[in-house]
Amino acid sequence: TALIFRNNFFATSVLIRGRSFCYLETLTFKIATPISVMKIDRRTAIKTAAVGVGSLAITPEFLRAADGKKLFGEGFANLETLTTGEWWKRPGNNGKPAPRGRKGAPPSMNVPRDQVVAFAMYTHQGGVLKLSAQLFPLKPGEKREARLELMLPGQKWSVAARAEVHYPGWDAHFRIEDWDNTNDVKYRVCHGEKAKFEGLIRRDPVDRDEIVVANLSCNSSRTTGPRDEIVRNLRRLNPDLLFFGGDQHYRHTEHTTGWIEFGLQYRDVIRDRPTVCIPDDHDVGHGNVWGESGKRSTIRGDADGGYRYPVKYVNQVQRQQTTSLPDPVDPEPVSRKIGVYFTRLNIGGVDFAILEDRKFKSGPAGKIPKMGPRPDHINDPKYDPNKIDLPGLQLLGPRQEKFLEDWGADWTGAEMKGVLSQTAFCGAVHMHGGRNSRLLADLDCNGWPQTPSRRALSLIRRAWAVHLCGDQHLAVVVKHGINEHGDGPYGFTGPALVNTIYGRWWHPLDEQPGPNPVPDSPLPWTGDFKDGLGNKISMMAYANPEDRSDERKRADGFGIARFNKKKREVTFECWPRFCDVKDGDAAQYPGWPITIKQEANDGRKVAGYLPEYIFADGKDCVVQVIEEASGEVLYTTRSTGGRFQPKVYSKGKHTVKIGRELPNGKTLKGVQPKTKTAAGQARVKV
Numbered sequence: 001t002a003l004i005f006r007n008n009f010f011a012t013s014v015l016i017r018g019r020s021f022c023y024l025e026t027l028t029f030k031i032a033t034p035i036s037v038m039k040i041d042r043r044t045a046i047k048t049a050a051v052g053v054g055s056l057a058i059t060p061e062f063l064r065a066a067d068g069k070k071l072f073g074e075g076f077a078n079l080e081t082l083t084t085g086e087w088w089k090r091p092g093n094n095g096k097p098a099p100r101g102r103k104g105a106p107p108s109m110n111v112p113r114d115q116v117v118a119f120a121m122y123t124h125q126g127g128v129l130k131l132s133a134q135l136f137p138l139k140p141g142e143k144r145e146a147r148l149e150l151m152l153p154g155q156k157w158s159v160a161a162r163a164e165v166h167y168p169g170w171d172a173h174f175r176i177e178d179w180d181n182t183n184d185v186k187y188r189v190c191h192g193e194k195a196k197f198e199g200l201i202r203r204d205p206v207d208r209d210e211i212v213v214a215n216l217s218c219n220s221s222r223t224t225g226p227r228d229e230i231v232r233n234l235r236r237l238n239p240d241l242l243f244f245g246g247d248q249h250y251r252h253t254e255h256t257t258g259w260i261e262f263g264l265q266y267r268d269v270i271r272d273r274p275t276v277c278i279p280d281d282h283d284v285g286h287g288n289v290w291g292e293s294g295k296r297s298t299i300r301g302d303a304d305g306g307y308r309y310p311v312k313y314v315n316q317v318q319r320q321q322t323t324s325l326p327d328p329v330d331p332e333p334v335s336r337k338i339g340v341y342f343t344r345l346n347i348g349g350v351d352f353a354i355l356e357d358r359k360f361k362s363g364p365a366g367k368i369p370k371m372g373p374r375p376d377h378i379n380d381p382k383y384d385p386n387k388i389d390l391p392g393l394q395l396l397g398p399r400q401e402k403f404l405e406d407w408g409a410d411w412t413g414a415e416m417k418g419v420l421s422q423t424a425f426c427g428a429v430h431m432h433g434g435r436n437s438r439l440l441a442d443l444d445c446n447g448w449p450q451t452p453s454r455r456a457l458s459l460i461r462r463a464w465a466v467h468l469c470g471d472q473h474l475a476v477v478v479k480h481g482i483n484e485h486g487d488g489p490y491g492f493t494g495p496a497l498v499n500t501i502y503g504r505w506w507h508p509l510d511e512q513p514g515p516n517p518v519p520d521s522p523l524p525w526t527g528d529f530k531d532g533l534g535n536k537i538s539m540m541a542y543a544n545p546e547d548r549s550d551e552r553k554r555a556d557g558f559g560i561a562r563f564n565k566k567k568r569e570v571t572f573e574c575w576p577r578f579c580d581v582k583d584g585d586a587a588q589y590p591g592w593p594i595t596i597k598q599e600a601n602d603g604r605k606v607a608g609y610l611p612e613y614i615f616a617d618g619k620d621c622v623v624q625v626i627e628e629a630s631g632e633v634l635y636t637t638r639s640t641g642g643r644f645q646p647k648v649y650s651k652g653k654h655t656v657k658i659g660r661e662l663p664n665g666k667t668l669k670g671v672q673p674k675t676k677t678a679a680g681q682a683r684v685k686v
Helices: 042-052 060-065 228-237 255-270 311-322 397-409 450-462 581-587
Strands: 003-006 009-016 019-026 117-125 128-135 145-151 158-164 171-177 185-191 195-201 210-216 241-244 275-277 343-347 350-354 416-420 466-469 475-481 490-493 527-530 536-543 557-564 569-576 594-597 612-615 622-627 633-638 654-659 666-671 681-684
Touching (some): 117 185, 117 195, 117 255, 117 275, 128 145, 128 185, 128 195, 128 255, 145 171, 158 171, 171 311, 210 228, 210 466, 228 255, 228 557, 228 581, 241 255, 255 311, 397 416, 397 450, 450 633, 466 557, 536 569, 569 581
Parallel strands (some): 210 241, 241 275, 466 490, 612 681
Antiparallel strands (some): 003 009, 009 019, 117 128, 128 171, 145 158, 185 195, 343 350, 475 536, 527 536, 569 594, 622 633, 622 654, 654 666
């Protein structure tokens, strides 16, 4: 194949069955006032050319040869049966009901052909737009090709890119470089002549004082149909970012069907704003998952660590859910070539670290004694938390810990920071599954293993970041304690979107508040506690199910986090599924909203202050503070108001590093702490 780029065209010659074809295709469009330049690399150009000569057309032979029974290997014929092979002949798609089991009936995959583009989602960062489209299964005679069309300001619809539709999965992915994020741009994903899905690529809201994030997870497949009550409230609150933290569905062996079902339920809020989706255990077909760097799990319940289903299936799930994220910061696959996606995303000056807190985590079976009905559930009253915190056990793993360390020091384009992951760094739950099913400890949460959990919290604290997650089916706000109660960052675990799978409750055995309860809280059991793993937590608020048999009393719904860049505050909100947000804060779960100061994510006791540094040009700088005796980086943050006075936690000397985006412009060594007023001021030119 030969490529010639000239005058916004490429040419390629293709030899097919002894005949030569030439195909021309417009790559970019000429814009009077350029908004963005659409770069397409050689590989994409070749692929687009192949599409042009029909090489991606679907034939009956293709589908029969690629039937689900053969796609994933021996023993896995149960995977993706509703979307592979001659899928339209299967129950659920042929007019006859699909087998339900404990779940509700899935939607039919056999839709009118002008509706085959189910939904799309995107992010953009650093001049790169990444957009993923999910299609319904295609039929013989249809092309495995999707088009991304854009309507740039003052322009007509134009084709920006073409992409292959993957099989299995029926997903297509677009990457547009040199993206200008200062304008809203309409988009549509097209298939054939009639099928379209339209939305809006929002400009980056960097000029706004407040960035709003929706914290969403655990979307039960037992309750089918629309999510109108949730979508309506989300659109009214108008978040800048949607964060779906996992368990987007519970159709373990039919990810494409479950993923499309999820998309149909939430596409009217997804279509016009950046969206982060990260898979959790149920997305990859597990009840719980300890990824253990990609190994194969071989026991019932998977507590030995690793993945139950084939690598091809795991990677397909990740491709469908995470390809629209910014590129991974460290893309090397783990064992057996399972991909990774941990990365960072800046929305309007709030920099989010997106973690995979399952993939590298050690499984408990065979490593610690079994002390309950399952390797991961402990109810033995003689159990000692310290004896399960063994050397060598992993949580985030060295690669993600290194990423968090680097991310915490890099404030390029950032005024505040947050961390997004699947589950909580503690076990803030007493009852599991039933109102009277008390467990001492659950090893599925990020509170175990304890030592790497506390390392992770220390790295989050360095950035004065909050943590947002889901998974637990119980909404809580806690302040973590690493060495002492209250010395760590805040964590907000959002409620289950639809809680018909598994109930959990916060209910101390003595039914008493802990020391230092939240003043004037409507909740009886706030204050300082230890979880069942010995981790120190301060309970700020919780939303227990009142009656799981009543759809309106299951404590489901969604969370909101408001990052106020001007005040350097974060406000957590917790909204019931069937509320009306127009009723204001009174409609939230009791105990919310909760507002915290950014600097309160580091709650260590202050031993003194360094001088207040006043920056000569009045611009805000990045300030990093290091304790010289230990070499520990205490924190890195951005100043506000053109000045910053560091607080420290020991009496010894400290080093202060100052810069514009990184702490690399000026270094001040041997700075001795004093009282706040005695420390004085120092003018600094960077």
